[in-house]
Amino acid sequence: MEHKTKLIVRGGGDLASGVIHRLYRCGYRVLVLECRRPSAIRRKVSFGEAVYDGTSCVEGVTGRRITEVSECQNVWDNGEIPVLVDESGEAVRELRPDALIDAILAKRNLGTTREMAPLTVALGPGFEAGKDVDFVIETQRGHNLARIISAGPAAPNTGVPGVIAGYGKERVIHSPAAGNMHNYSEIGDIVQKEQIIAMVDETPVRASLTGVLRGILRDGYKVPEGMKIADIDPRREQKKNCNTISDKARCIAGSVVEVLLANGVLP
Numbered sequence: 001m002e003h004k005t006k007l008i009v010r011g012g013g014d015l016a017s018g019v020i021h022r023l024y025r026c027g028y029r030v031l032v033l034e035c036r037r038p039s040a041i042r043r044k045v046s047f048g049e050a051v052y053d054g055t056s057c058v059e060g061v062t063g064r065r066i067t068e069v070s071e072c073q074n075v076w077d078n079g080e081i082p083v084l085v086d087e088s089g090e091a092v093r094e095l096r097p098d099a100l101i102d103a104i105l106a107k108r109n110l111g112t113t114r115e116m117a118p119l120t121v122a123l124g125p126g127f128e129a130g131k132d133v134d135f136v137i138e139t140q141r142g143h144n145l146a147r148i149i150s151a152g153p154a155a156p157n158t159g160v161p162g163v164i165a166g167y168g169k170e171r172v173i174h175s176p177a178a179g180n181m182h183n184y185s186e187i188g189d190i191v192q193k194e195q196i197i198a199m200v201d202e203t204p205v206r207a208s209l210t211g212v213l214r215g216i217l218r219d220g221y222k223v224p225e226g227m228k229i230a231d232i233d234p235r236r237e238q239k240k241n242c243n244t245i246s247d248k249a250r251c252i253a254g255s256v257v258e259v260l261l262a263n264g265v266l267p
Helices: 014-025 047-053 068-076 093-095 238-240 249-260
Strands: 005-008 029-036 055-058 061-066 081-085 101-103 122-123 135-137 172-174 177-185 198-201 203-206 211-216 229-232
Touching: 005 014, 014 029, 014 055, 014 061, 014 101, 014 177, 029 047, 029 068, 029 093, 047 055, 047 061, 047 081, 061 068, 068 093, 068 135, 101 172, 101 238, 122 249, 135 198, 198 211, 198 229, 211 238
Parallel strands: 005 029, 005 101, 029 081, 061 081, 101 122, 122 135
Antiparallel strands: 055 061, 172 229, 177 198, 198 203, 211 229
16 A cells, blocks of 8 residues: 655654654655764664665664665665755755654754644754744653643753663763774673773773663764763663663654644654
8 A cells, every 4th residue: 555645854863763663663654864974872773874884774674875865765665764864954845745853853953944844843952833843842851751842842951861770961971082983892782880982082981880881873983072972771671672762762753643643644
């Protein structure tokens, strides 16, 4: 059965990929727009990795890099998700999507407008529902996670990760220097506090706590000082979940589908 509804999702990181995966499973045809150098930490659950490797796989669903919008149909026909490098949204004019979801999560608007599609949705802070886009989905952990906002903004960015097992800001590691990543540890490894998990050129990157290395930037990625480069989960039992979509991403994905269905954008 052919599904004619076409969606664009800007961004292919882990939260975006949770949304993309859900949309795919619901029967929507999705085109993912990514930047030239995606910086996903949770790379094993990010469709944007296709930019580097040609393909990516998230829970059994394949993303495939394309170079032209005209290639979308063949990729969709093969049961895959096309991923296109397009930082400015040029593909919007050619594809003319039924809805557009901004899932870049840059904490600011990088050019998405309500004119891009009949229905526009954005994830997290940096957007005002009813002005920049039609709807905003709350991404901050807590009681309002995934709440659909029809007027006004999401909660402002605190800069502090949500608390897991008593740890908040300690879970995230920022680059101690500018330079190129040289990884010693891999996603899914159990690491010990103060263990050297990578080098940024000649500067060691040490684990901030003991736990599972949930995510780390690609080996060789060039980073500025202070950039987020790794994420540790203090719960060792979460090792088995490093290759699966997070609870947060699934929750947000459900709200995106709700917005689409409630506004008549059917697969």
